[in-house]
Amino acid sequence: ITNLVSMDIAANALTAAGASPAMLHCIREIPDFTPRCHAVYINVGTLSEDWLPSMRAAASAGRPWVLDPVAAAASQFRMEACLELLALPPAVVRGNASEILALAARSDSSPTFKGVDSSHDSGEVLQAAKALARSSGTVVAVSGAVDFITDGEQVISASNGVAMMQKITATGCAVTALIAAFVGADPSDALAAAACALAIFGLAGEIGMESAKGPASLRMHLIDALYGLDEQTVTSGVKIALLP
Numbered sequence: 001i002t003n004l005v006s007m008d009i010a011a012n013a014l015t016a017a018g019a020s021p022a023m024l025h026c027i028r029e030i031p032d033f034t035p036r037c038h039a040v041y042i043n044v045g046t047l048s049e050d051w052l053p054s055m056r057a058a059a060s061a062g063r064p065w066v067l068d069p070v071a072a073a074a075s076q077f078r079m080e081a082c083l084e085l086l087a088l089p090p091a092v093v094r095g096n097a098s099e100i101l102a103l104a105a106r107s108d109s110s111p112t113f114k115g116v117d118s119s120h121d122s123g124e125v126l127q128a129a130k131a132l133a134r135s136s137g138t139v140v141a142v143s144g145a146v147d148f149i150t151d152g153e154q155v156i157s158a159s160n161g162v163a164m165m166q167k168i169t170a171t172g173c174a175v176t177a178l179i180a181a182f183v184g185a186d187p188s189d190a191l192a193a194a195a196c197a198l199a200i201f202g203l204a205g206e207i208g209m210e211s212a213k214g215p216a217s218l219r220m221h222l223i224d225a226l227y228g229l230d231e232q233t234v235t236s237g238v239k240i241a242l243l244p
């Protein structure tokens with residue numbers, strides 16, 4: 001269940017990576033469909049009163065699930081929805097630095113709020129991410145120039161990617177969708193799944209950037225690169241480290 005802006009790029013990124021996405025948000029379909037998924041992805045970017053009950057039901061269906069709290073501080077309604085969903089709890093929540101900071105503070109009143117974009121660097125909010133992971137019992141992933149992934153104790157950094165990825169709308173949504181696919185593939189280790197998905201998506205961005213002329217062609221080449229990745233390219237290209 002993802003926002004209307006991200007549906008296309010998220011479905012294409014997932015399909016290129018070898019997953020099999022299906023998007024639906026009708027409350028009457030959730031009980032039949034969700035138990036048959038390997039993983040559920042919920043993204044509040046275009047939240048509505050109609051969709052929230054579907055999100056609740058999908059998150060409660062007993063499948064591993066991943067939350068993208070897009071613009072969590074946009075409104076009181078959205079913040080309360082995110083906090084309610086977080087309590088269900090997801091295997092992973094992935095947001096940009098401002099979103100993770102707002103969730104950790106449970107606050108929708110940041111003076112630096114910039115909508116769906118971040119006004120903080122990922123490294124600035126690492127302590128907030130660890131605190132959020134501990135209080136909610138979930139893996140927290142903060143994206144940015146360096147992605148940090150934590151369960152509240154261990155912290156993994158993933159340093160792949162190119163700055164131009166921020167100029168394509170819904171790359172964050174797409175990488176959270178990929179995290180859900182990786183969690184579906186190995187629900188036993190959400191920390192590793194999230195770190196691998198972020199590193200591999202960033203690596204596809206780096207490879208895509210070799211042929212791109214700007215954000216629109218990067219979008220295309222990133223998806224092509226995801227499709228073309230092989231084990232050798234991944235193992236030699238990912239920059240993942242367990243922080244001391």
Ligand SMILES: Nc1ncnc2c1ncn2[C@@H]1O[C@H](COP(=O)(O)OP(=O)(O)O)[C@@H](O)[C@H]1O
Nearest residue numbers: 096143144145147161162163165166171172175
């Ligand atoms: N400055 C950067 N350098 C390299 N990769 C980046 C940079 N900023 C974001 N990314 C990558 O872009 C993707 C989206 O992250 P981000 O822009 O933080 O999310 P959002 O779109 O939700 O704000 C992630 O894979 C992240 O690693």
Ligand SMILES: Cc1ncsc1CCOP(=O)(O)O
Nearest residue numbers: 003005045116170171172173
């Ligand atoms: C522009 C916009 N508006 C509502 S959702 C959305 C997409 C946000 O995507 P991302 O968080 O990946 O930048």
Ligand SMILES: [Mg+2]
Nearest residue numbers: 070096172173
């Ligand atoms: Mg986002």
